Amino acid sequence: MALEPIKQVQGRAVHVPGNDIDTDRITPARYLKVVTFDGLGEALFYDERFNPDGSEKPHPLNDPRFKGASIMLVGANFGCGSSREHSPQAIYRAGFRALVGESFAEIFFGNATALSMPCVTASKADIERLAQAIEQDPSLLVTVDVERLEVRYADTAFKVNLPATAQKALVEGRWDPIADLLEAGELIEQAAARLPKATRQ
Amino acid sequence: MGKSLYEKVWESHAIRTLPNGQTQLFIDTHLIHEVTSPQAFGMLRDLGLKVRFPERTFATVDHIVPTHSLLEPFEDPQADEMIRQLRKNVQDFGITFFDVTSGLQGIVHVIGPENGITQPGMTIACGDSHTSTHGAFGAIAFGIGTTQVRDVLATQTMAVSKLKVRRINVEGRLQPGVYAKDVILHIIKVLGVNGGIGYAYEYGGSVFDNFSMEERMTVCNMSIEGGARIGYVNPDQTTFDYLKGRPYAPKGEEWEKAVARWKALASDPDAHYDDVVNIRAEDIAPTVTWGINPGQGCAITDRVPDPAQYPESERPALEEALRHMKLKPGQPIKGVKVDVAFLGSCTNGRISDFREAAKYLKGRKVAPGVRAIAVPGSQQVAKQCEEEGIAEIFREAGFEWRGAGCSMCLAMNPDKLVGDELCASSSNRNFKGRQGSATGRTVLMSPVMVVAAAVTGRISDAREVFGVETLVGA
Numbered sequence: 001m002a003l004e005p006i007k008q009v010q011g012r013a014v015h016v017p018g019n020d021i022d023t024d025r026i027t028p029a030r031y032l033k034v035v036t037f038d039g040l041g042e043a044l045f046y047d048e049r050f051n052p053d054g055s056e057k058p059h060p061l062n063d064p065r066f067k068g069a070s071i072m073l074v075g076a077n078f079g080c081g082s083s084r085e086h087s088p089q090a091i092y093r094a095g096f097r098a099l100v101g102e103s104f105a106e107i108f109f110g111n112a113t114a115l116s117m118p119c120v121t122a123s124k125a126d127i128e129r130l131a132q133a134i135e136q137d138p139s140l141l142v143t144v145d146v147e148r149l150e151v152r153y154a155d156t157a158f159k160v161n162l163p164a165t166a167q168k169a170l171v172e173g174r175w176d177p178i179a180d181l182l183e184a185g186e187l188i189e190q191a192a193a194r195l196p197k198a199t200r201q
Numbered sequence: 202m203g204k205s206l207y208e209k210v211w212e213s214h215a216i217r218t219l220p221n222g223q224t225q226l227f228i229d230t231h232l233i234h235e236v237t238s239p240q241a242f243g244m245l246r247d248l249g250l251k252v253r254f255p256e257r258t259f260a261t262v263d264h265i266v267p268t269h270s271l272l273e274p275f276e277d278p279q280a281d282e283m284i285r286q287l288r289k290n291v292q293d294f295g296i297t298f299f300d301v302t303s304g305l306q307g308i309v310h311v312i313g314p315e316n317g318i319t320q321p322g323m324t325i326a327c328g329d330s331h332t333s334t335h336g337a338f339g340a341i342a343f344g345i346g347t348t349q350v351r352d353v354l355a356t357q358t359m360a361v362s363k364l365k366v367r368r369i370n371v372e373g374r375l376q377p378g379v380y381a382k383d384v385i386l387h388i389i390k391v392l393g394v395n396g397g398i399g400y401a402y403e404y405g406g407s408v409f410d411n412f413s414m415e416e417r418m419t420v421c422n423m424s425i426e427g428g429a430r431i432g433y434v435n436p437d438q439t440t441f442d443y444l445k446g447r448p449y450a451p452k453g454e455e456w457e458k459a460v461a462r463w464k465a466l467a468s469d470p471d472a473h474y475d476d477v478v479n480i481r482a483e484d485i486a487p488t489v490t491w492g493i494n495p496g497q498g499c500a501i502t503d504r505v506p507d508p509a510q511y512p513e514s515e516r517p518a519l520e521e522a523l524r525h526m527k528l529k530p531g532q533p534i535k536g537v538k539v540d541v542a543f544l545g546s547c548t549n550g551r552i553s554d555f556r557e558a559a560k561y562l563k564g565r566k567v568a569p570g571v572r573a574i575a576v577p578g579s580q581q582v583a584k585q586c587e588e589e590g591i592a593e594i595f596r597e598a599g600f601e602w603r604g605a606g607c608s609m610c611l612a613m614n615p616d617k618l619v620g621d622e623l624c625a626s627s628s629n630r631n632f633k634g635r636q637g638s639a640t641g642r643t644v645l646m647s648p649v650m651v652v653a654a655a656v657t658g659r660i661s662d663a664r665e666v667f668g669v670e671t672l673v674g675a
Binding site: 018019022024025028029030032033034035036037047052076077080082083084085088105106107110111114115129130151156163164166167168169172174176177178180181182184187188191192195196197198199200201 | 213214216217219220221222223225227229230236237239240243248250253254256257259264265270279280282283286317318319320322323328329330332344345346347348349352356357358359360362381394395398399425428430437448449450451452459493517520521578612613630632633634635637639
């Protein structure tokens, strides 16, 4: 199963400010009443973006200047809360291919990586400078370089971080681990024979 | 240098190092529910894969289950579709399912322990962030996404990176009226909602030594609210006494062997920890949240923050939280009007929670204008509450006594806040919109504090409402 290597993501960016943006805000629970992930892109930040009557609230994702952005700039502890993969699925299905934030909640990070969506971390100052730059020029082309671990725009570049395991998985096209896991074959059988299981007595 | 339980369990379950450097870890027990599993089964089918060890997966239905009537089809067609999909999946793949007709259905983190499926030293995974609950038994329990649910179904393993371990000692005596819920809300307040990123939390100290299993579960449950994907307590006699005789626990000679093995898994006295935090039990007050994440909490006797007194960089977050909660800067949290009282969830929906709450509710009435809902964590808890007269105490007091499920903790069933209602809740998350209304407001607290709020119609100090000398505390 050859997967596409994710060496860099290039596109326009949008800044969704704030720390501790939780998965209930990213995808309200009522949108989890589904048996597929199809159509989840429309649920993204729904209650932050729309009033109960469907009219729009001011939100960066409603701002026509940032329509079509594929890189999301976020704050600290983004994606905290639930393990729902619906959240990164909604972000991905809304057209995003990379996130740049101060930090990410762990389960969210793993879920996003397994979808081929890098979540790189950077300093607050670097993110804010980039946010100002796209505010001035929403058409600014931004590159998230997963291989070199930097973000570039205009004539500026800054360093970003990504755990080596996630970097390797993305760059080598191993972000969906299933093929590697299946390869263990006999080792799995041996572990199953050795390790306890709960059995009704 | 000795080893922590986390390290010992990790070493015994690591199968190999994956090409990207992560570890392929064997998962002893996999728990699934209707919300995060259907897409995983879909992926399995697309890939033409089977469930590798169906006997190691257990299913229940909890998030979408209506608590007022189990009559099928469910009124909500989406919920009905989800339960039917789960039934099909467990049947197609040969998985044990605690269905609504089994008498054993309930919240996944309540039924695992009560059936003895959760055991010390196990690796456990579930597509639910509150899987950390199972760490109360000295299990290493992971909340996972749906792609990982697929991985575990297909291979009984998953790709993970090793965490650091932070030991959190809580020593001393808890004050009367202070419960396990207050301990974890306090820990999150001290260490922050993202303080646990990259860590497994090992809880210990005299307070945990003296805690019951259900109290340990309450604390481990909310580890994730502090950013720690994993939280655990070392297994001890309390653990073994709880498990003994439960349906899935080992029996006879196997039991003796298991206990010996479990004892050896506890962290060594000279175990290495990457960080150690010490908390004095006496410093923990009955704690409530005032904001929109579980770290925004304070003692019931405190005032909510006044952003003006904080550094400018912190003000926007505080202002946003106060605006959502419709609280004035610096106002006392005590006395805030309550519209709804919710007692239940995987944090505080176990038998001991209802027993403790019923002790103080007995003979009292829910305040006029308050909608009070009690939702047992499982059908077994519900049954026990009926048998012990607890359910009747709740009904007498004016609570709606409901069937088992997640209910208003996350409002995926018909139990929801309306508009900007404020809910005194024994659940685990006070996120914006969490309880089913975008403008709804949640105040997290212990079950006894929920009862105090229900009977007074205000956020209240249970020690005052019920008399401090009668509150024995945890």
